[in-house]
Amino acid sequence: MKIRELYPDVITEDTSYEYKAVLNPDSPIKWAKTLIGYANDKGGTVFVGVSNDGEAFGIDLEEVDKTKLLISRINDRHIFPHIKISYMMRSVDSNAEHFVLAVKVAPADSVIRYREGDYNETVFIKGDGNATPATPEEIISLSKRKYGVDNETSEVAYTDNQWSEYLNLCKEYRQDKSAPTIKELQNEEIVSKDGYAKSGFIMFSDNYSEDDTMICCRLWKGKNKTGIVLDSNRFRGSIANVFTNALNFIERNTKTGWVKTENGGRNEIRSYPKEAVREALVNAIAHRDYSISGTQIDVDIYSDRIEIVSPGSWLLPKDYNAYPAGSIPSIRRNAIIAACLDVANLMERGGTGFQTMIESYKACPDEIQPVVSIYPGFLNLKLFDRLYRDEVIELDLEGLTDGEKVLAILKMEGPKPIKELQMSLNYRSRSQFLNEVINPLMKSGEIYRDGKPKSPTALIKIKR
Template sequence: MKITELYPDVITEGLNYELKTVLSQDNPLKWAKTIVRFANGEGGIIFVGVNDNRDAFGLSIEEIDKMKNLVVQINDRHIFPHAKYAFSMRSVDNDAERFILAIKVFLSDSVVRYRDGDFNETVYVKGDGYTTPASPEEIVSLSRKKHGVDNSVSDVPYDKKEWSRYLTVCGQYRKNNSLPDEKELQNEQIVSKDGYATTGLLMFKNDYNDPDSMITCRLWRGSNKAGEVLDTGRYTGPLLDVFDNALTFIERNTKIGWKKTSEGGREEIRSYPREAVREVLVNAIAHRDYSIMGTQIDVDIYQDRIEVVSPGSWLLPKPYEQYPVGSIPSIRRNQTIAACLDVANLMERGGTGFQTIAGSYRQAEPEKQPIVASYPGFLKLTLFDLLYGNSTDNENLADFDAVIEEDESVTEDQRKIVQLLRDGPMAPKELQEASSYQSRGSFLKYVINPLLADNKIRKGAKGGRLTTYELVNKSES
């Protein structure tokens, strides 16, 4: 009998497990390091009485008892802190004479080591399909993951002058523009009772500049990463500064249009609801796994969508789509960072951020509803462009063309430029190639600058070769 037949309800594609014929008493490290690895990772199961071909031949009751006693003995003498585990058995024959021993190892709250002698301790983690000693960097990362990166009390006294930028943002978003005082921050456990900042609050300090706060933003031509990057930004620093810079990048590189109202006026519409964009960024900052070294939040803007990828897997037991709208439980990976965002009135205390995102898209077609996708090690949230390819956008552009046609001051070259920009932002060099001007200076003076002055187009990305221009759909009337 194969082990997969004996344990069809347990062995799954994503399960961590190892197969052992027996547990050696002479060389316990050979199997005990797997216990350490599982305790340091996501837990797992060791099946004893199985060969390399996955044949479950089983062990006698006497042998099972010896294996259990050996695990207890090695865990007590060599594994620190002691691993938590549970034994179970299943018979491999009808006579119930031979059994498979399953040792289920649970995830530990601390970094687990294998101790060999008084001064030799090794931390074991999962390698590329095997168990390997952890490097110093991996031990630091593992420790941060186990103990949290934001809830320890630092040795930095809280001084509101050193957090003035954080307090300024609090004033912008809080009711009545009030600022939190030290007592409120202490009540939220953001500042200790004796006045010291937590490590989470340090990430909002004016001079914070560690790379773990990074958000990388890119604007792509087209619908995938095979196209040209039209604009890019890499932002580090205090978390709310990074948030503000990323929000500005998205605002700069997405459309703001308008639609006719029943009263004959015009109403502003956006490619992406402002509240949805804000919630996506805030949730990415609050819930990313800061213990994964060398990573950042990625924001990619395509012609039809925005994708925000954040390090750290989905924390809930079921996929996002299996929770009814309005009933997603609130689980926070970074308690103090989330509390800082709560105090600033940027994050919903009830964990309703995803509901806010879904609510802002309630009038959108089914194919344009936001998507949450969880992968091993990261989470991706996709927002779709509400103006892309729909009738409102087409009517908007048609009305825009009519205004251009009726304006006798618009030259033929300018009409060509407007037509090209209907497909999205473009660089000056590309636009000039479609005009009759050979001189860049003359092209800018007689084609681009008048369109800018009349607010028919605007600058997108700023800075050198990455400068782009785009239509200003919102101001036509």
């Protein structure tokens, strides 16, 4: 009899099922590592009384009892924390004399180890058909998945001078421009009652240097990644610092247009609403999966859109498009990181970030509404350029000084080489253009040169 005749869902050994003829009491680690591997993953089942090729021959009732006692003894003496196990039996013969014993292991809430002696502990993880000792990197990743990346109490005491970047962020975005008190941080469980920072709050500290907070930003010439990269940067450090730097990168590399009003004035129109960009970036930081090593948030600015890609699966039961516009439920992957952003007035508890983005685009046609694309292991949020359309608002330079014209061109069209700016303003002499227009703007701190002064690839950019 094949095992699939007893358990139709079981076809072969994989990451969820394994076959054992018997469990050897003299070498328990050979089968106990499988139980541990299942507990450290999504759970699984070991079938005892089944050959490697899936033939279910079964074991008698006496052997079933011995096997249960053996598992209980090893779980009690060698597996820490103890794993949760349940059993099921199915007869393989008409007389009910032999049975396949299904040993079902539940996924554990913490990292499970096999202990031999006082100091020898091994963490096992499950592969396809086998369980192997975890590497240090795999243990770290496993620990983050089990405990969450941000909600453990650290041994680092909270002091204002070690979180100055975060406190400055709070002062910038909180309505009263104040820094949170330690009492407020404790009430939000960002800091423990005895004054120690939670692990998620550590990621906001000034000296944080791990790569898991990194945001990679790129400005592309064109609508895809086959074009030329006009500007790029990788921001590392505290979440407060990388958020500010990434936001500034987007600000200086996106366009601004103007439209005349009825009374002859001008109204500024941005390619991307500031609140939509901020909410999109905050959402990526708050909900990304920090347990996936070697990944980062990617911000790519194209001629017609911004794409913000963050690691981590979609947490809601339905697809993004299945929810009415502006009614995305709030599920927080990283509770402490989200709380830190909430205290800084950057993220609301009601989960209204998507609603804010939708509202900022409410006057726009359907084809440029924000879009969330869900892929295995990551999310892609797209914001579309409101000025990149057939009815794009033309840049009106009438009545502006030459310096104002340069700033207007850079805001509207992005970074440009000096030669192109010179041609736009009809200056014949490069030196005259530099002395009368560019150098004064650089001296006042409104623009800067990215690259060597005489390099043809050097770009003039707005400093924001």
